[in-house]
Amino acid sequence: MLIALLTDFGLADAYAGILRGVIAGIAPQARMVDLTHQLPPGDVRRAAFTLWQASRFFPAGTIFLCVVDPGVGTGRRGVALLWEDRVYVGPDNGAATYLVVRDGAPSAYELTAGKYRLDPVSSTFQGRDIFAPAAAHLASGLDPARLGPTIQDLTLLPLPNLGHSGGTVHGEILHADRFGNCITSIGRLREQGGSLSLEPWLGQAPAASLPRAGLQVLLPGGITLPLLARFADVSRGEAVAYVGSSGLLEIGVNSGSAQEKLTLSEGQSVRLENRG
Amino acid sequence: MLIALLTDFGLADAYAGILRGVIAGIAPQARMVDLTHQLPPGDVRRAAFTLWQASRFFPAGTIFLCVVDPGVGTGRRGVALLWEDRVYVGPDNGAATYLVVRDGAPSAYELTAGKYRLDPVSSTFQGRDIFAPAAAHLASGLDPARLGPTIQDLTLLPLPNLGHSGGTVHGEILHADRFGNCITSIGRLREQGGSLSLEPWLGQAPAASLPRAGLQVLLPGGITLPLLARFADVSRGEAVAYVGSSGLLEIGVNSGSAQEKLTLSEGQSVRLENRG
Amino acid sequence: MLIALLTDFGLADAYAGILRGVIAGIAPQARMVDLTHQLPPGDVRRAAFTLWQASRFFPAGTIFLCVVDPGVGTGRRGVALLWEDRVYVGPDNGAATYLVVRDGAPSAYELTAGKYRLDPVSSTFQGRDIFAPAAAHLASGLDPARLGPTIQDLTLLPLPNLGHSGGTVHGEILHADRFGNCITSIGRLREQGGSLSLEPWLGQAPAASLPRAGLQVLLPGGITLPLLARFADVSRGEAVAYVGSSGLLEIGVNSGSAQEKLTLSEGQSVRLENRG
Numbered sequence: 001m002l003i004a005l006l007t008d009f010g011l012a013d014a015y016a017g018i019l020r021g022v023i024a025g026i027a028p029q030a031r032m033v034d035l036t037h038q039l040p041p042g043d044v045r046r047a048a049f050t051l052w053q054a055s056r057f058f059p060a061g062t063i064f065l066c067v068v069d070p071g072v073g074t075g076r077r078g079v080a081l082l083w084e085d086r087v088y089v090g091p092d093n094g095a096a097t098y099l100v101v102r103d104g105a106p107s108a109y110e111l112t113a114g115k116y117r118l119d120p121v122s123s124t125f126q127g128r129d130i131f132a133p134a135a136a137h138l139a140s141g142l143d144p145a146r147l148g149p150t151i152q153d154l155t156l157l158p159l160p161n162l163g164h165s166g167g168t169v170h171g172e173i174l175h176a177d178r179f180g181n182c183i184t185s186i187g188r189l190r191e192q193g194g195s196l197s198l199e200p201w202l203g204q205a206p207a208a209s210l211p212r213a214g215l216q217v218l219l220p221g222g223i224t225l226p227l228l229a230r231f232a233d234v235s236r237g238e239a240v241a242y243v244g245s246s247g248l249l250e251i252g253v254n255s256g257s258a259q260e261k262l263t264l265s266e267g268q269s270v271r272l273e274n275r276g
Numbered sequence: 277m278l279i280a281l282l283t284d285f286g287l288a289d290a291y292a293g294i295l296r297g298v299i300a301g302i303a304p305q306a307r308m309v310d311l312t313h314q315l316p317p318g319d320v321r322r323a324a325f326t327l328w329q330a331s332r333f334f335p336a337g338t339i340f341l342c343v344v345d346p347g348v349g350t351g352r353r354g355v356a357l358l359w360e361d362r363v364y365v366g367p368d369n370g371a372a373t374y375l376v377v378r379d380g381a382p383s384a385y386e387l388t389a390g391k392y393r394l395d396p397v398s399s400t401f402q403g404r405d406i407f408a409p410a411a412a413h414l415a416s417g418l419d420p421a422r423l424g425p426t427i428q429d430l431t432l433l434p435l436p437n438l439g440h441s442g443g444t445v446h447g448e449i450l451h452a453d454r455f456g457n458c459i460t461s462i463g464r465l466r467e468q469g470g471s472l473s474l475e476p477w478l479g480q481a482p483a484a485s486l487p488r489a490g491l492q493v494l495l496p497g498g499i500t501l502p503l504l505a506r507f508a509d510v511s512r513g514e515a516v517a518y519v520g521s522s523g524l525l526e527i528g529v530n531s532g533s534a535q536e537k538l539t540l541s542e543g544q545s546v547r548l549e550n551r552g
Numbered sequence: 553m554l555i556a557l558l559t560d561f562g563l564a565d566a567y568a569g570i571l572r573g574v575i576a577g578i579a580p581q582a583r584m585v586d587l588t589h590q591l592p593p594g595d596v597r598r599a600a601f602t603l604w605q606a607s608r609f610f611p612a613g614t615i616f617l618c619v620v621d622p623g624v625g626t627g628r629r630g631v632a633l634l635w636e637d638r639v640y641v642g643p644d645n646g647a648a649t650y651l652v653v654r655d656g657a658p659s660a661y662e663l664t665a666g667k668y669r670l671d672p673v674s675s676t677f678q679g680r681d682i683f684a685p686a687a688a689h690l691a692s693g694l695d696p697a698r699l700g701p702t703i704q705d706l707t708l709l710p711l712p713n714l715g716h717s718g719g720t721v722h723g724e725i726l727h728a729d730r731f732g733n734c735i736t737s738i739g740r741l742r743e744q745g746g747s748l749s750l751e752p753w754l755g756q757a758p759a760a761s762l763p764r765a766g767l768q769v770l771l772p773g774g775i776t777l778p779l780l781a782r783f784a785d786v787s788r789g790e791a792v793a794y795v796g797s798s799g800l801l802e803i804g805v806n807s808g809s810a811q812e813k814l815t816l817s818e819g820q821s822v823r824l825e826n827r828g
Contacts, residue, residue, distance in 0.1 A: 012315075013312065014311055016310075018330050018333045032309070034569055035569035035572075036565065036568070036569050042531065058573035059573070062576075072508070124507070124518070124521045125520075129521075230626075231676070232625045245676045245681075250676075288588060293556065293587035293588050348784070349781075349782035349784045399781060400783070400797045401797030
């Protein structure tokens with residue numbers, strides 16, 4: 001069984017390593033891989049995006065141990081969420097929102113059983129004391145119903161902005177990646193002959209189809225970019241919009257950082273429209 | 277057999293990856309997990325703390341390959357230290373000090389046998405040439421006595437400051453973690469009814485018990501903080517003292533960095549006392 | 553079978569994690585280790601160096617999945633290169649150059665077979681869509697000839713500068729590592745009795761032998777350093793030249809950063825000569 005680790009612990013402290021140690025002790029046969037440990041601290045929305053983006057590339061049955069937990073030590077619940085082909089273990093703080101929207105309602109269990117926690121449970125590191133043990137026991141074949149009672153009222157985040165009217169698509173900047181490419185909420189987009197199909201990735205709006213010719217992307221400050229097939233389609237240092245590897249509209253700079261060059265930041269509005 | 281890697285190599289260069297390659301070549305069946313590779317360069321004291329903090333969460337028998345080695349290429353010895361339920365392999369520079377204090381004197385072997393080193397041995401990367409091979413051979417079942425002669429006079433670090441008198445506990449700031457939480461040398465602390473028990477984590481002083489009500493933490497510059505149950509007990513941006521996940525007193529800021537907000541640094545004095 | 557991952561993806565985004573997920577899905581029995589994910593973005597030359605430096609410490613048969621791919625989405629080819637004891641999978645952009653020079657011409661296959669790619673193939677993340685699947689299928693025993701046609705005209709980088717005349721060796725600064733030690737192109741050097749042998753690591757010049765006594769290293773700005781056995785041979789804060797762990801001349805500062813102290817940068821010229 002594969003456990004994919006996703007946290008905001010960073011890699012400088014021992015916290016991520018300790019999760020690995022706890023898992024190795026409970027489930028020696030489980031395989032562990034890191035999804036990332038460098039989510040922005042406390043950024044539950046980024047965790048939700050990352051799970052949406054990465055999960056479909058993992059094998060069926062993967063357990064995603066997700067510890068982005070700004071509410072640790074408060075009354076927030078811990079949960080195990082089971083879909084037919086994947087599992088989420090972590091706080092009930094909305095990190096699984098986009099999976100719930102995409103994959104449907106999971107079987108949800110609150111992590112209350114003392115038997116499957118470390119003892120004592122700290123108020124500041126429940127990734128170690130509650131979530132890693134739960135993930136490891138599930139990887140060892142534990143019946144999830146033994147972790148605690150089923151629950152229905154999962155915490156969910158608001159969805160990223162995405163809508164369209166009159167041939168214009170409205171969205172927002174989600175975040176920048178390491179290369180300075182800015183991922184937006186506009187997608188999923190697919191080239192289809194002479195048009196571009198839009199199938200909103202989280203169902204925020206009905207599907208639509210846009211005439212492909214002359215499509216442009218409008219950013220704050222009056223910036224206009226062409227929508228091209230790839231960022232290599234412009235000269236080095238030039239900005240471009242393209243459909244990224246997750247089907248979302250991205251803003252990039254060939255061999256540079258769009259975030260820096262265009263001073264983009266999270267939440268800024270983005271429009272895709274035909275100005276032919 | 278599990279090998280946990282702990283170095284100050286960082287992750288940008290190939291050094292940590294090369295350790296993994298050497299181990300995979302000698303002990304293909306060994307499992308490897310990273311504890312961390314981002315210890316501050318040359319910081320043996322941090323290595324000692326991290327081993328103390330993390331080791332009890334790893335399964336019995338784990339081999340800790342610890343390469344924080346500012347004395348590489350000098351006369352410092354390499355050692356394998358064996359306790360009943362864990363092993364340290366690395367330089368004899370004090371990184372195992374807190375394990376020795378907590379877990380008792382280990383069987384200690386100096387790593388001198390040429391047969392279990394790479395050939396040639398460099399003067400700058402003995403993690404690759406001496407320590408990773410030794411750890412891998414131990415993981416493969418090698419009798420540790422074949423690595424070299426037993427030794428008695430291990431190098432040990434001074435212990436962190438911790439003492440108490442007249443109801444006041446004295447300690448120091450050890451370091452900050454990724455979130456800016458500052459870990460102190462005051463602990464282990466445990467809530468026990470109406471009092472707080474102190475069992476010095478490295479035996480620096482006798483155990484003690486403090487009346488719980490009115491306990492406050494005093495930092496340099498006249499800063500006084502309440503001792504609360506968790507950092508979520510104060511408003512966002514406010515500082516608080518609490519018992520951290522290792523039982524040590526920590527200074528944190530809810531959704532912020534205590535290190536930055538309070539300009540704390542390693543070695544500064546901390547006091548815990550009742551100012552009713 | 554072991555797959556070693558080498559990319560410039562960093563560890564903050566999900567990209568490296570997604571590679572691991574794709575591999576785990578196709579080749580559940582394959583072992584994965586990270587060589588590094590923090591190569592400077594787009595730095596193919598650094599990838600080439602890292603493969604040269606690290607590969608000989610990995611077990612025979614290791615598959616190096618190398619995704620440093622500034623040309624993604626352009627016409628650059630993807631390749632699998634097979635030597636007797638290792639495999640390169642990645643873009644045909646020169647990252648394997650130093651392996652080709654050292655280990656000889658590999659069997660080379662262009663990655664064209666749609667059956668061993670994800671569907672669809674994006675224009676921005678072919679590590680996920682083409683290279684990770686190819687590496688995973690090879691780890692599962694796929695005949696490499698099924699990946700695509702053999703090719704002969706591999707893309708190769710220019711080699712680092714290295715030459716000698718009249719007892720003076722000429723080279724360049726390659727890059728600095730985490731500790732600020734600067735690796736140069738001068739090597740491989742070996743102490744041999746009273747002389748220092750030079751066997752150019754990529755065959756850039758004939759072998760040579762230098763009288764050991766009085767050897768000095770000359771850097772830009774008139775800086776002269778002694779060639780000593782190890783950086784611990786000078787006082788803390790002092791600069792020194794020494795033969796590094798890969799047999800290349802390095803410039804270091806004891807307990808400090810040579811890159812900062814001497815303001816060294818990539819491509820600067822370095823000379824090794826006898827000024828006795």
